[in-house]
Each structure stands twice: as structure tokens, then as C-alpha cells.
Amino acid sequence: MAIKQQKIATGHFTLVNTHFFDSVDKQMFLSEYWQQKHAITGQAKGRGTTFFIQPDAAQQWVLRHYRRGGLPGKLFSDQFLYTGLSRTRPFMELNLLYTMREAGLLVPEPIAAQVVRHGLIYRADLLSVRIPDAQDMHHVLSRGPVGEAVWQAVGRQIRQMHDLNVYHHDLNIRNIMLDAQPQVWIIDFDRCYQRADGHWKPQNLARLYRSLVKESGRSPAFFWTEQDWAALKAGYHQD
Known part of the structure; x- marks a missing residue:
């Protein structure tokens, strides 16, 4: 290939x-x-x-x-x-x-x-x-919460992306997908690229956090908490 x-x-x-x-x-x-x-x-x-x-x-x-x-x-x-x-x-x-x-x-x-x-x-x-049987996590979280294991999986996928030094230009909750297994996917890599290690990695995470806070403030029926973010970070920092 x-x-x-x-x-x-x-x-x-x-x-x-x-x-x-x-x-x-x-x-x-x-x-x-x-x-x-x-x-x-x-x-x-x-x-x-x-x-x-x-x-x-x-x-x-x-x-x-x-x-x-x-x-x-x-x-x-x-x-x-x-x-x-x-x-x-x-x-x-x-x-x-x-x-x-x-x-x-x-x-x-x-x-x-x-x-x-x-x-x-x-x-x-x-x-x-097309990712089979998948929905973006904004849609999923608008219907109900997901467990700690899913949030940890989100963190692990972002960490794998960052370990490859891939900068995601628009890392927000709508660009993270969850399939039926459930597995976590990251999408929309337009204007994304590999770059040298640096402060952009925590800034990338901060962008995702802001998107979650924004969506939570828009609707009381958005099922996300600070505990979920803690689980995501635990997955991200897991060796």
C-alpha cells in the first residue's frame, strides 16, 4: 500500500x-x-x-x-x-x-x-x-453521559496523535467520534500538520476544554462534567 x-x-x-x-x-x-x-x-x-x-x-x-x-x-x-x-x-x-x-x-x-x-x-x-456506525461526541453527549472509560479513551487517542507530533487545527468535541464498539476516532485534519514538540500540545487540549465548556453553557442537556475532563486527562497522561 x-x-x-x-x-x-x-x-x-x-x-x-x-x-x-x-x-x-x-x-x-x-x-x-x-x-x-x-x-x-x-x-x-x-x-x-x-x-x-x-x-x-x-x-x-x-x-x-x-x-x-x-x-x-x-x-x-x-x-x-x-x-x-x-x-x-x-x-x-x-x-x-x-x-x-x-x-x-x-x-x-x-x-x-x-x-x-x-x-x-x-x-x-x-x-x-466513512467511519462505520459512528456519531460525533457532541451529538452523543446531547443525549446522555458516557462513562469514565470513554473519556479516558478520548485522552489516549489525543495523546497518540500528539506523540506523533500532529497538531490539530480545530480540536473540539464535534471532531471526536464514537463508534458502536465504542472506539474513539478523531476527524477533520484540514490545515493540520506535524510539527516539533512544544507548548502547542497543552494549548490543543485547552482548545478542546473550551469547546466543552462552551457547549455545556449553551444547553443544560449537555452531559459533561469536570470529572469527565479529569478522566480524559488521566487517559492522556497514562503511560
């Missing part, structure tokens, strides 16, 4: 996980292609629309078109400044996910990415495997 880069046409490049394909058809990055095959099973709204795809009976995928947030998103929507292929957001995310999967972390498995460049700007897409 390896990562393979291909040039489709002038300014059009793909990056493929050869566990799935040796090469990838550009049609696979179009939602219309999957709609014609009646393979779209759902979608999620965020900065753009993320499509959930079932290409066959055994697989579920996620198709995401990269979009900007905030004021830049209102002006440029899905356009990004091109500063080199290796620095494009989907290529960085796919390579990082592949590295983490190889290290045994529970993160989405990447399938393929594409970059379409026009002069100084590019647009991009990413295909990845």
Missing part, C-alpha cells in the same frame, strides 16, 4: 491511496456522478456540503469539496492560493491521514484527493472512508 501522485491534465493532479485504486477517475470527485448512480446516502452541511456515498454494498465513503470559512469564504468560496502541489490542503490532509493510519491511529482512511489549478488559484476535493 502506498500513495501515488498522478497528473490528469494541465493543472489537474490526483493523489491516490493504492490500497483502493491504482488510479482514479476525475468523475469520482463529482456529486453528480454519484447521484446518477443513486449512491448518495446522505449529506452534511458545513462550510459546504459533504456527501455520504455507498459505492457498493460493502463500502461507505465521504466526498468533501474544500471551501473557505468566514469572510474569505464569502469572497472566494472554494478558491485557494496555489503555493506548490505538496502544500495544497487536500494533498497535505491525505498524506497526514495516511501517516497516522500507518501509525495505528483511529482516523478516517484516505482514498484519493484532487487538485485543479487555474493560474494562482486551485480548487480541491477529498474522498475518504
Whole structure:
């Protein structure tokens, strides 16, 4: 299994996980292609629309078109400044996910990415495997509490990520998933990267803590306590 880069046409490049394909058809990055095959099973709204795809009976995928947030998103929507292929957001995310999967972390498995460049700007897409039978922990905690063992598992997953020196740009409770087993997964590695060890690790944890405090303040039906945070930290610091 390896990562393979291909040039489709002038300014059009793909990056493929050869566990799935040796090469990838550009049609696979179009939602219309999957709609014609009646393979779209759902979608999620965020900065753009993320499509959930079932290409066959055994697989579920996620198709995401990269979009900007905030004021830049209102002006440029899905356009990004091109500063080199290796620095494009989907290529960085796919390579990082592949590295983490190889290290045994529970993160989405990447399938393929594409970059379409026009002069100084590019647009991009990413295909990845959908985590089966999983919900984000914000949704889970809005329905009821989870036990100490789950919080410790959250801490251990973050520690494994940090031990690989992966900085998560947006570590919040909505980017942590819980599957049916239950196992803890971390998602959304856009703009994330490996960096030298430093103070960013406790700052990463502090960002997650702030997200929990924020969600707890928004709704009395959000089942989180300081004791849960203590369990998460115990898991994080467990040798």
C-alpha cells in the first residue's frame, strides 16, 4: 500500500491511496456522478456540503469539496492560493491521514484527493472512508453521559496523535467520534500538520476544554462534567 501522485491534465493532479485504486477517475470527485448512480446516502452541511456515498454494498465513503470559512469564504468560496502541489490542503490532509493510519491511529482512511489549478488559484476535493456506525461526541453527549472509560479513551487517542507530533487545527468535541464498539476516532485534519514538540500540545487540549465548556453553557442537556475532563486527562497522561 502506498500513495501515488498522478497528473490528469494541465493543472489537474490526483493523489491516490493504492490500497483502493491504482488510479482514479476525475468523475469520482463529482456529486453528480454519484447521484446518477443513486449512491448518495446522505449529506452534511458545513462550510459546504459533504456527501455520504455507498459505492457498493460493502463500502461507505465521504466526498468533501474544500471551501473557505468566514469572510474569505464569502469572497472566494472554494478558491485557494496555489503555493506548490505538496502544500495544497487536500494533498497535505491525505498524506497526514495516511501517516497516522500507518501509525495505528483511529482516523478516517484516505482514498484519493484532487487538485485543479487555474493560474494562482486551485480548487480541491477529498474522498475518504466513512467511519462505520459512528456519531460525533457532541451529538452523543446531547443525549446522555458516557462513562469514565470513554473519556479516558478520548485522552489516549489525543495523546497518540500528539506523540506523533500532529497538531490539530480545530480540536473540539464535534471532531471526536464514537463508534458502536465504542472506539474513539478523531476527524477533520484540514490545515493540520506535524510539527516539533512544544507548548502547542497543552494549548490543543485547552482548545478542546473550551469547546466543552462552551457547549455545556449553551444547553443544560449537555452531559459533561469536570470529572469527565479529569478522566480524559488521566487517559492522556497514562503511560
